[in-house]
Amino acid sequence: MNELNYCYKYPHPAVTADCVIFGFDGVSIKILLIQRGIEPYKNKWALPGGFVCIDESAEECARRELEEETGLKGVTVEQFHTFSDVERDPRERVITVAHYALVRLADVVGGDDANAAQWFSQTEIPALAFDHDKILQLALERLKERICFEPIGFELLAEVFTMTELQNLYEAILSIKFDRRNFANKMLKLGILTEAEPRREGTARRIATKYKFNAAKYAELKQRGFRLEF
Amino acid sequence: MNELNYCYKYPHPAVTADCVIFGFDGVSIKILLIQRGIEPYKNKWALPGGFVCIDESAEECARRELEEETGLKGVTVEQFHTFSDVERDPRERVITVAHYALVRLADVVGGDDANAAQWFSQTEIPALAFDHDKILQLALERLKERICFEPIGFELLAEVFTMTELQNLYEAILSIKFDRRNFANKMLKLGILTEAEPRREGTARRIATKYKFNAAKYAELKQRGFRLEF
DNA sequence: ACAAAAGTGTTAGGCCTACACCCATGA
DNA sequence: TCATGGGTGTAGGCCTAACACTTTTGT
Numbered sequence: 251m252n253e254l255n256y257c258y259k260y261p262h263p264a265v266t267a268d269c270v271i272f273g274f275d276g277v278s279i280k281i282l283l284i285q286r287g288i289e290p291y292k293n294k295w296a297l298p299g300g301f302v303c304i305d306e307s308a309e310e311c312a313r314r315e316l317e318e319e320t321g322l323k324g325v326t327v328e329q330f331h332t333f334s335d336v337e338r339d340p341r342e343r344v345i346t347v348a349h350y351a352l353v354r355l356a357d358v359v360g361g362d363d364a365n366a367a368q369w370f371s372q373t374e375i376p377a378l379a380f381d382h383d384k385i386l387q388l389a390l391e392r393l394k395e396r397i398c399f400e401p402i403g404f405e406l407l408a409e410v411f412t413m414t415e416l417q418n419l420y421e422a423i424l425s426i427k428f429d430r431r432n433f434a435n436k437m438l439k440l441g442i443l444t445e446a447e448p449r450r451e452g453t454a455r456r457i458a459t460k461y462k463f464n465a466a467k468y469a470e471l472k473q474r475g476f477r478l479e480f
Numbered sequence: 481m482n483e484l485n486y487c488y489k490y491p492h493p494a495v496t497a498d499c500v501i502f503g504f505d506g507v508s509i510k511i512l513l514i515q516r517g518i519e520p521y522k523n524k525w526a527l528p529g530g531f532v533c534i535d536e537s538a539e540e541c542a543r544r545e546l547e548e549e550t551g552l553k554g555v556t557v558e559q560f561h562t563f564s565d566v567e568r569d570p571r572e573r574v575i576t577v578a579h580y581a582l583v584r585l586a587d588v589v590g591g592d593d594a595n596a597a598q599w600f601s602q603t604e605i606p607a608l609a610f611d612h613d614k615i616l617q618l619a620l621e622r623l624k625e626r627i628c629f630e631p632i633g634f635e636l637l638a639e640v641f642t643m644t645e646l647q648n649l650y651e652a653i654l655s656i657k658f659d660r661r662n663f664a665n666k667m668l669k670l671g672i673l674t675e676a677e678p679r680r681e682g683t684a685r686r687i688a689t690k691y692k693f694n695a696a697k698y699a700e701l702k703q704r705g706f707r708l709e710f
Numbered sequence: 711a712c713a714a715a716a717g718t719g720t721t722a723g724g725c726c727t728a729c730a731c732c733c734a735t736g737a
Numbered sequence: 738t739c740a741t742g743g744g745t746g747t748a749g750g751c752c753t754a755a756c757a758c759t760t761t762t763g764t
Contacts, residue, residue, distance in 0.1 A: 254487035258572075261534040262492035265564075265575055304491040304573055308564035332562045332577050334495075334538035342488075343534055345495055347562045347575075414742080431745075432727065439725090456734040458743060479709070644715075661718075662754060669752090688716060717760080725752080733744080
């Protein structure tokens with residue numbers, strides 16, 4: 251079963267799909283890495299991902315590999331760049347379609363098989379296999395750009411969250427501090443948040459108002475040509 | 481020379497790089513297509529592009545194919561999406577890294593060999609080979625998004641242009657009408673335009689002021705964290 | 711002379727930013 | 738009681754959008 255059974259008239263590159271998975275712990279952005287069990291780069295940390303099968307799209311591959319390697323199921327991944335430099339992989343020519351996804355930290359079941367999947371803060375990231383450092387850097391840039399124009403941040407928070415949590419998230423991603431009142435005003439004015447529970451009257455002044463992301467309202471606004479900007 | 485000399489343990493897809501080339505004739509956006517000389521889809525119109533060689537990146541391939549098929553040299557192309565659906569090509573599994581570029585219409589020398597390269601308005605686009613309709617649609621969307629945040633429009637105009645020409649370009653891409661004065665104010669306030677020639681005094685009131693894009697100033701502003709928005 | 715293009719300013723409303731004090735809770 | 742976090746409003750500046758008339762030139 252080690253034979254070279256698949257033959258072509260011209261050389262073909264191999265194609266992989268890799269995933270940059272972002273999480274948020276309330277303070278900083280985290281990235282999910284796996285430790286490689288095989289050569290090359292054995293024992294090095296790397297982005298989850300693997301070879302695209304002949305009967306699946308890159309996105310399907312990314313989701314499949316993500317589940318196999320980290321236990322994450324049903325994650326919405328989005329491709330952001332294809333890395334096609336010639337010398338990316340010592341074994342053979344490999345082109346990678348890189349994806350990113352935002353997940354709630356709590357959803358990661360932890361390495362359900364031997365694969366060590368682990369969350370890292372941006373400051374703790376070890377040297378990565380292949381050109382995964384480069385892929386990660388670009389993913390971070392895209393995340394910053396994206397969160398200004400699409401309500402992707404909510405995917406990182408619990409379904410119900412406080413304004414402070416949301417602000418912390420924006421501040422962590424963009425590395426900017428916002429004024430508390432201005433942030434809340436701006437965010438509420440967008441009209442895509444709903445108060446999750448009726449505020450309690452009288453007594454509880456200290457308990458923060460809880461919000462939910464209102465996906466239906468966002469979809470409606472977007473259809474009308476509304477452009478989110480932050 | 482028809483032998484299958486390149487063999488792998490697992491099946492490999494072929495990878496192509498295709499280009500959506502935009503031009504502007506002063507009124508509408510144009511797209512450069514080539515007529516295919518070979519099967520499949522022989523005689524159909526298609527995006528310029530071709531198979532990525534084993535020793536070149538997707539971007540290098542896009543530029544090479546562009547020159548071979550349309551005579552356009554030294555164009556800056558940018559990838560915008562990778563199309564990896566399984567049934568894209570009847571011959572074999574083909575994954576395409578799609579690129580776009582903006583060029584001045586005048587720069588296209590015209591089909592320098594037998595390849596018929598021709599500009600089409602959006603409304604005249606014929607049925608395209610493969611899934612190139614889909615690729616083109618996405619490129620148009622990206623162009624719209626992009627022009628709001630990056631000064632890419634200038635690549636479509638002559639080096640020196642009038643405010644009206646620039647406005648026509650924005651209106652053509654975004655399908656929006658702007659107020660003449662507001663458009664000019666907003667654009668000038670960005671600080672990335674330079675008057676190209678000193679205005680003539682006295683006599684010529686009717687002759688429009690000519691501008692140039694000031695790339696140096698834009699680079700400087702951008703480095704300071706300035707974000708272009710339109 | 712007529713049509714087409716270009717030059718020119720103002721106003722009102724909305725949005726952004728910066729900023730300070732009080733109250734409730736938990737340690 | 739003290740530190741922390743949350744709730745709340747305003748004023749000034751800037752940007753935006755809406756809007757009309759005049760001049761020049763080419764036909």
